[in-house]
Amino acid sequence: MKEKQTTDIREIVVDDYDMNGFQVVRREFFAHTFDPAISFHYDKVLFNMAAVKKLTNYNYIQMLIDPTNNKLLIRGCHEDSKDAVKWCYVDKKGKRKNRDIKCNIFTGKVFDMMKWDPNNKYKIQGTVIRTSTDIFMFFNLEEVEIFLPAAKDKYGIPTKMGKKPFYPENWRDSFGLEITDHEKAISVGILDKYAKFEVIHQKKGKRQLEAYFKENERINITTSREELNYDPRSD
Numbered sequence: 001m002k003e004k005q006t007t008d009i010r011e012i013v014v015d016d017y018d019m020n021g022f023q024v025v026r027r028e029f030f031a032h033t034f035d036p037a038i039s040f041h042y043d044k045v046l047f048n049m050a051a052v053k054k055l056t057n058y059n060y061i062q063m064l065i066d067p068t069n070n071k072l073l074i075r076g077c078h079e080d081s082k083d084a085v086k087w088c089y090v091d092k093k094g095k096r097k098n099r100d101i102k103c104n105i106f107t108g109k110v111f112d113m114m115k116w117d118p119n120n121k122y123k124i125q126g127t128v129i130r131t132s133t134d135i136f137m138f139f140n141l142e143e144v145e146i147f148l149p150a151a152k153d154k155y156g157i158p159t160k161m162g163k164k165p166f167y168p169e170n171w172r173d174s175f176g177l178e179i180t181d182h183e184k185a186i187s188v189g190i191l192d193k194y195a196k197f198e199v200i201h202q203k204k205g206k207r208q209l210e211a212y213f214k215e216n217e218r219i220n221i222t223t224s225r226e227e228l229n230y231d232p233r234s235d
Helices: 049-054 104-114 179-186 206-218
Strands: 023-025 037-040 044-047 060-066 071-077 088-090 096-098 121-130 135-147 149-152 158-161 176-178 195-197
Touching (some): 023 179, 037 049, 044 104, 049 096, 049 135
Antiparallel strands (some): 037 044, 037 121, 060 071, 071 135, 088 096, 121 135, 149 158
């Protein structure tokens, strides 16, 4: 009969452990298909299905912006609530589906606030925050993945986005936030300094969009790929 082998695992019991100097690795560096996220285009936003499933009881939301700290909160609301935005719909089989939210004015203000290139798509991962009475979804607009156009039409308007993400240049020299800064990053004062933003639907024709892109090029608010984007696989 063979003797049963055991493996000794060394454990050290301490009262506390100093984690100063440790960085919490950004989840953007891992596969995160099933995490809640919002994508910003020049004329619309789209929440993925993971986000929609987190707020299971709501087909409408309110968007709240903190323009000082570049943060976005969303919370579920009823259809008749002030500034309610429809972010999903129910199909014939009774299943909830996400939808494009057309919002030229809203995205225009966000792109201008963040100094984003209107030709690109920007994707931000969300964090669910629960209180005793409510549930929110938190997005840090500075923690962003950037997708460049793969094709444009004759007006220079993107028709297809690439699938390869790029990252902010300042991510190059770190894995993530220091542990103390990471804890502070999610400690938001719920509803403090946040302003409701009503999404106004306005359709732009191709000529208007062409003029929009030309104007952005004229005032030179865009940044080159090398200055703005970092692909860790290129090192």
